[in-house]
Amino acid sequence: MxxxxxxxxxxxxxxxxxxxxxxxxxxxxxxxxxxxxxxxxxxxxxxxxxxxxxxxxxxxxxxxxxxxCELIKNDIEPRLQEVKSLFESAPNLPVLAILSQIAHHWRITVLETKSSAIMKLMMAEGGNFPEVANYYVTHVIEPINEYLCSLVTLGIERKEIRPIDPVEVTHLLVSPMVYSVVKKHCFSESAPIDYKSFINTMLDVLTAGLAMPANATDA
CATH class of the missing domain: 1.10.10.60 (Homeodomain-like)
Known part of the structure; x- marks a missing residue:
């Protein structure tokens, strides 16, 4: 040899x-x-x-x-692609079901892992490091917001979701995720919560509020 x-x-x-x-x-x-x-x-x-x-x-x-920035590229951006793949793998799935999958995918791959520290870091120090914050906004926040907004719009077009402002709904979808990160990293010892149950409750409330009423008409 x-x-x-x-x-x-x-x-x-x-x-x-x-x-x-x-x-x-x-x-x-x-x-x-x-x-x-x-x-x-x-x-x-x-x-x-x-x-x-x-x-x-x-x-x-x-x-x-x-x-x-490289950490975001390697740790967070692949999660965004996985989220998009959820819809691409089942384009005929109801939009509210896709949103549920996205929420739990984020819980499992970000919230319940060390990656959640990146979001916490941006909330705490992003204002002091504008270049880093801008990279996070353009590569994480804007893409996920645009994607969620497009899904809500699709749900409205399909008449699965009642007519409502997709941008405001996107903010409502993201807000519990932000709260979960704050709770985990800043107040974990105060009234601990079950994140899976929390996300399920959030989805139940939003689904009830977003779903097209059964007796709705095209008028």
Missing amino acids: TKDTLANLCPSKWVRRKDARPSELMAAALELFSEKGFAGTRMEDIALRAGVTKGTTYRYFANKEALF
Whole structure:
């Protein structure tokens, strides 16, 4: 067996470690952002948590802002695509059923994971870091709002949802999610709630309010 063949079969720890470093750095950053906040976290803190040198951190990310944007790109944006896929996989499903799936998908993949710290971070410190906040708005908030608004509009067109302002409904759909993040990260010890039950109750209330009355006419 040649040296090259052996290297291919048994890649060195260095190669595997080098390939994994960006994700390790982002994982370390997310933990520290959650613990210390964005302003309170330094690049050297991230390097220490990830077990690398500060110079290695800068090899992959120009600064803390760039690291955060890449974190959103890798951690949050894929969730948005998964949400869109819910409709694409079942286009004839009632819109209210799709909205229910989206709400619970968000609960499972964001609220009940470390990713929820990103939303909390933006609420707490976004105003102090406008470039980071703008990236979050354009890559997370605006896409999900536009998608939810389009679904509500579709429901109205199908006469599954009564005529109502889709933009305002979108705000009502997102508001309980924001509250859940605040509750989790800021007041978790005060009157704990079951997030699954909370989302189900929210959906029950909204469904009752949005559904087209059974006796509605086309007039």
